[in-house]
Amino acid sequence: MAHGDHLKYQAKPKAGRQTLFRLTSYLVCDRMLLVLIGILLVVSIAANLGGSYLLRPLVNRYIIPGDFAGLGKMLGMLIGIYLTGVVAVYVEYRLLNKIGQQTVARMRADLFWKMEHLPVKYFDAHQHGDLMSRYTNDMDRISDALTDSLSDMLSSALTVVGIFCLMLVISPVLTLVMLVTVPLMFWSARGIVRKSRKYFKGQQESLGSTNGYIEEMMSGQKVVKVFGHEQKAEEDFDGLNQDLKIKSLKAQFYSGLMMPVMQNLSTLNYVLITIVGALLVIFRGFDVGGLAAFLQYSRQFGRPINELASLYNSIQAALAGAERIFEVIDEVPETADLPEAVELKEVKGRVEMQDVWFGYRPEKMILKGISFRAQAGRKIALVGATGAGKTTILNMLPRFFDIRSGVIRIDGWDICAIRRDSLRKSMAIVLQDTHLFTDTVRENIRFGRLEATDEEVIAAAKLTAAHSFIKRLPHAYDTLLENDGANLSQGQRQLLNIARAAVADPAILLLDEATSNIDTRSEILIQKGLDQLMQGRTSLIIAHRLSTIRNADMILVMEHGQIVERGTHEELIRRRGKYFMLNQEQFR
Structure with a gap:
């Protein structure tokens, strides 16, 4: 199944039960293995319960009469039955571990697939650390529950059913006595589940917020130190940490009640059965072997319920984590291409904006009626104060955001009628913020066009003045960059980003302050490139x-989301308007 195909069959979770059903839908992809596990599970449970049932004839026919020869044969049979159960359990656990890991791998693939198809605005509105927490903490919770708890849950559920049926066979009266405490067990469990579910969800959300804050502090540590805000950072973290601690305490407290409550009710159940069973043996002639077997089943009946109680923490944490993961998977992706969308071929690069309006919120427009035309091969500059809307225009062209009204055309085609991947391949963008991957210098440049040869990578580096400093690196183009190129200067990182754009060989170049982080000497070199x-x-x-x-x-002068002047440098200087004032201020 291709990444993302599984998403079509999922429904948005509304509560723990729906989330559990949805989680199960990932498991059923391995139907044949599940069938085999079911068979092994039945074999192991049958061996366990059958061995216990044989206590009845063992006591009545061999121990009480003193038939040691028959006792030896019966013990041999019991050993064979239990060995069969052990082998079945071993194979079952191996297969369950495989299914559990395959299920988590599918969920992780679906989550990553959705992340790659989410619009840019989603990442602007969500903490990166919180998103990472869904990949790590939340996914780990699910992995633990599926690989460690799933088999115990299935085994416990089937064991309860099997024991109940055998109890009815041995003694309907004692079965009724045993059932007295069962409703109390389920009533107690239901109350604890309702209380703790909301705290487990809050715990996972608080953990995501805490991780997000830690990630921000790690990436912004220089800023924290230079302004001396370590104490404020510690205070903010203490607040998040305390919130996480309180929610975790409440979640663990309520879920921790499950085990002792179930154990005490199970002990009460055992005492009642012992008393009533003894009376039946004395006054009704009930056989001692039957009582021994029933008491054994009574112990076993409480054990799976206790096991489910002990697994409760893991199950609730997994469901809370799954719900957070499904929240991302259910986010609306980038709008799909129109069925009739075309693929750009032999792009010339003619760009036109006609009466374009855009705002992140309908009540606040950032671009207000932008119109201009750039002929193929022309150089268009956007200038203006911060917040004027310059970067927003660049974000509109590759459709990082869709405009509210108006039209944008590339080579006469409305960009909404062009396949998004084809549209973006026709462009290369260099942003103010650099980003380098954990890979070699060569592969970071080649990311602009993955099929580029080594010669083309080097040519792009030479063109953008990056070749000279690359040759001085310890392993030149094979130097490994880590932590977003932390072993390079900011200017060197920007040069690699520009080289990446150069190797893409696009028809349209989008440069957002491409030389802002480069020193004057490097700027002269790179400007030539x-x-x-x-x-x-x-x-x-x-x-x-x-x-x-x-x-x-052509230079477009922007102010408050509008183009207030346009023309060449000389024309605008002669006009002595806004551009003239900007020019005077910069060279004053």
């Missing part, structure tokens, strides 16, 4: 350093 890179390509550039866009074919 960028000029060569932009030849024959449509380029949209956001730049605060106006010196880098003097040769732009």
Whole structure:
């Protein structure tokens, strides 16, 4: 089954029961193994219960009469039965472990598939640490429950049914006595389940928030230290930590009640059966072997219920984790391509925006009636104060966000009528924030176009002035980068990002402050490389350093989500408007 195919058959969970059913739907993908496990489970339970039932003839026919020869044969039979049960349990556990891991692998694949198909706005609105917690903590809870608890749950449930049937065979009267405490057990369990379920969900959510805060503090530790806010960070963490502790205590307290309550009720049940059974032996002629077997089953009847109680923590934590995972899986993905969507071929790079309006919320528009046209191979610059909407325009072109109204065209095609993957392959984007993967320098550059040859990777690095510093690295292009390229300077990281865009060989270049983190000397070198890179390509550039866009074919001056001026550098300077003022302020 391909990643994501399984999602079609899932329904959104509303409570613990629905989540459990949904979790089970992942298990049934291994139907044949489950059938085999079911057979082995029946064999192991039959061996266990059958061995206990043989206590009745063992006592009545061999122990009381003193038939030691028959006793020896019966003991040999018991050993054979129990050995069969042991082998069945061993194979059953091996298969259950396999199914459990395969199920978790499917869930993890579905979660990752959905993450790759979620819109960018989802990641802007959710803590990365909380999302990571769903991959790690929540998935681990499910893994533990499936591999360690699933077999015990199935075995316990079938054992209860089997014991109840054999109890009826031995003595209906004692079975009725035993049933006196069973409703009390289930009533107690139901009350504890209702109380603790909400605390387990709160515990997992609090754990995700705590992990998210820790992740933020780890990535922002330099900022914390430079402003001396260690104490505030500790206080904030203490608040989250205390919240997690309180919710965990409540969840563990209520779930911890299950085991002692069940054990005490089970002991009460055993005492009642012993008293009534003894009276039946004395006054009604009930056989001693039958009483011994019934008492054995009474102990066994309480054991699976106690086991379910002991597994309760694991099961509730797994259900809470599964619900958090399904919350992500059920998120609305990026809008699907239209059935008639086309694939761009031989892209020339003509870009047009016509009366484009956009806002993250309908009541607050960020772009207000943006219109411009960029002919193929032209260089368009966007300038203006922070928050004017420049980066938002760049985000509209690859459809990271969909516009509210208006139209955006590439080579005359409405971008909504173009297949999204085809649209994005026609572009390369270099953002203000760099991101490098844990891999070699060579593979980080090649990420722009995975089929690029080593020669093309080196050519892209030379073009963007990255080759010289790469050659000085310990293993040159084979140097391994870790932790987002922490062993490189910020400027070097940006150079690799620009080289990545160069190797993609796109028709349209989107540069968002591409040289903002590069020193003046490197900027001169890279500007030459960028000029060569932009030849024959449509380029949209956001730049605060106006010196880098003097040769732009058209400069769009933005203010409050609108284009207030447009023209070449010389035209705008002569106009002595907003651009002229920005230019004067920068070179004052």
